[in-house]
Amino acid sequence: MRLRGLVIAPLFVLGPVAHAADSPLLVEHFSGLTITVDTSQARPGGLLVVKLRAARPLGAVAATLDGWRAPFFATSEGPRALLGIPVTIPAGPAQLGVELRGRRGRRRIAVGVVVAAQRFASRATSLPADRSALLRASGAVRDSRRLLAALRSFSETAYWNGPLRPPVEANARATFGVTERSETGLPVNQLLDGLYGEYHRGLDYDVPIGTVVQAPAAGVVVLATALTVAGQTVVIDHGHGLVSVLCHLSRIEVTEGQRIEGRTPIGLSGDTGAVAAPQVHWGTYLSGIAVDPGAIMATAF
Ligand SMILES: [Zn+2]
Known part of the structure; x- marks a missing residue:
């Protein structure tokens, strides 16, 4: 499931770095779009639950992390992606990407997350x-x-x-x-x-x-x-x-x-x-x- 050949449109937007220390729920507001990320299982072998909410319909494509990706699916609360975190991903700061498709092509919003350390025997x-x-x-x-x-x-x-x-x-x-x-x-x-x-x-x-x-x-x-x-x-x-x-x-x-x-x-x-x-x-x-x-x-x- 490695990311191959995906063309990201020129519009690349870096969102604010989220503050993960207090709550496992990151909430980022970005030009009419709210991105909520459940990071309670943000560790190698864990997952991120990414939910989007917007006033207008969204062309939500996929959530990505270190080249791995998961598509967004429609739910009654808006688009949601369940992004697995491979055991091979190093602990520390990482960039969650949210890919959207709009009238001007694809854009990618980056949200800073922290992958917790996990030792495997x-x-x-x-x-x-x-x-x-x-x-x-x-x-x-x-x-x-x-x-x-x-x-x-x-x-x-x-x-x-x-x-x-x-x-x-x-x-x-x-x-x-x-x-x-x-x-x-x-x-x-x-x-x-x-x-x-x-x-x-x-x-x-x-x-x-x-x-x-x-x-x-x-x-x-x-x-x-x-x-x-x-x-x-x-x-x-x-x-x-x-x-x-x-x-x-x-x-x-x-x-x-x-x-x-x-x-x-x-x-x-x-x-x-x-x-x-x-x-x-x-x-x-x-x-x-x-x-x-x-x-x-x-x-x-
Ligand atoms: Zn077994």
Whole structure:
């Protein structure tokens, strides 16, 4: 989802630097336009919620950060963009861009934000021989690309309402963003979802095989299939660029194209794919950027 070839029109406007110290909610007024940014999860692996309000109709295009972008979608309160912050973005001051399309072409308004520091642990991982063999299987790369295509789903409709909930009633291991070194030397995480980087993309729940797995929120099932590394997998498009993936299931009970509500049982937990023990892996993505499900759950959209 890197920004490529985007032409920014000559009119470039630098907005005032926002003061983030007091409140996680930045509010900037700019020639008839109000930009509100929820920065409460402004950290690597977190997100920015960008809302626009204006007296006249806005040609809101996208919000950008360090070359990454998320489109604006219409809501009853005005255009909103959910901008994931990749784990690779350095902590410190950063420039949030708001791209608008007007009669005189595109313009970009810059808002100063601060990305909080976040340290991610590092760990060595090992898999049983029959599971690490999956990393060398002929279909592994093809399957990772298939999963990535589903993770980059966009719907104009926001299907979910209210906070996302964990897929199982269990405590997650705090594994998001952890750098993993596989003893095989093969990139387990890259082979899972086709995205670059050997950091863990979600939360893991250690539950017995056969535990009911529920949808974290409403959406449309865009993938429900067995994949080489991710195992039996369900991808849910919640809308507005927000997507959940649930991996390593033993059984899938939804079908592609099915519209589901939050808490709908989608299958049973298992240990399929490249895992060492039974677990549910829940990953969340915004416009194809892996973000911490903990940050998504903590956000009031
Ligand atoms: Zn996992």
